Amino acid sequence: MKTCIVTGAASGIGLATVRVLVAQGWTVAAFDRDAGVFEDPRVSWQRVDITDEAAVDAAVAGIAARDGGIAGLVNDAGAAIAKRFVDTTVDDLRRMLEINLVGSFIVAKAVVRAMQAAARGGAIVNVASTAGQIGHFERSAYGSAKGGVIVLTQVLAVELAGDRIRVNAVSPGPVATPLVDAMHTAAMRARWTDLTPQHRYAEPREIAEAIAFLLDDSKASFITGHVLNVDGGLLTAGLMP
Numbered sequence: 001m002k003t004c005i006v007t008g009a010a011s012g013i014g015l016a017t018v019r020v021l022v023a024q025g026w027t028v029a030a031f032d033r034d035a036g037v038f039e040d041p042r043v044s045w046q047r048v049d050i051t052d053e054a055a056v057d058a059a060v061a062g063i064a065a066r067d068g069g070i071a072g073l074v075n076d077a078g079a080a081i082a083k084r085f086v087d088t089t090v091d092d093l094r095r096m097l098e099i100n101l102v103g104s105f106i107v108a109k110a111v112v113r114a115m116q117a118a119a120r121g122g123a124i125v126n127v128a129s130t131a132g133q134i135g136h137f138e139r140s141a142y143g144s145a146k147g148g149v150i151v152l153t154q155v156l157a158v159e160l161a162g163d164r165i166r167v168n169a170v171s172p173g174p175v176a177t178p179l180v181d182a183m184h185t186a187a188m189r190a191r192w193t194d195l196t197p198q199h200r201y202a203e204p205r206e207i208a209e210a211i212a213f214l215l216d217d218s219k220a221s222f223i224t225g226h227v228l229n230v231d232g233g234l235l236t237a238g239l240m241p
């Protein structure tokens with residue numbers, strides 16, 4: 001049995017990832033602070049807040065004991081805000097860092113401990129964002145946190161290669177999920193679509209497929225420390241037609 005923990009599994013990219021991984025034969029331990037959204041014999045749901053270290057440690061240890069180890073982790077749970085820097089409070093920044101960066105750190109730490117104990121290697125995929133790589137308007141707090149996720153990914157790749165644990169990130173551009181529905185106004189939507197060479201938002205499944213590829217130890221066996229942009233060309237765009 002190959003078990004993967006997916007955080008943020010109850011919505012958006014995380015939910016699409018659960019579906020893609022199950023279709024590829026994974027057993028999925030789905031973590032979210034919200035309730036699970038469907039029943040499947042290969043998916044177990046647990047309500048876990050990723051910023052609660054004791055709860056995460058207990059949940060991860062329980063899965064490792066149940067399944068005899070953990071082969072994969074998708075650190076997807078996250079939250080975003082859109083505010084000009086002058087309106088962003090220190091509390092906004094702390095909240096973004098806590099959910100997106102500290103939460104990912106906490107879950108990775110618990111999973112790496114289990115992977116090292118089992119000594120069978122593994123793969124971790126962190127969900128970053130194009131906002132963590134360049135200066136998107138109104139993303140000082142969120143972008144800083146996602147930039148941290150990218151460096152965390154690179155450091156873990158270096159430190160854990162000796163344990164045969166690969167660590168990569170996907171960096172989505174705009175994706176049609178509940179998070180974005182709540183945050184993007186019609187004007188923002190038009191601007192993002194205009195600036196993206198493929199002129200649309202991604203479907204969550206398109207990010208999930210990239211995550212599943214990076215998790216796959218036969219397909220992505222020599223890829224570690226990589227940030228895979230899944231952004232319709234947003235970060236590569238220069239002069240557009």
Ligand code: NAD
Pocket residue numbers: 007008009010011012013014031032033034048049050051076077078079080099103127128129130171172173174175176177178179180
């Ligand atoms: P979403 O809001 O649809 O799903 C996020 C899920 O994470 C929710 O189910 C939520 O309950 C869960 N979650 C949030 N905080 C949690 C916590 N503390 N503990 C446990 N679960 C928690 O959002 P999404 O758009 O699918 O985003 C998923 C990831 O993708 C996030 O890390 C987000 O930053 C990143 N991302 C999204 C986009 C986009 O355009 N949608 C772009 C780039 C990156």
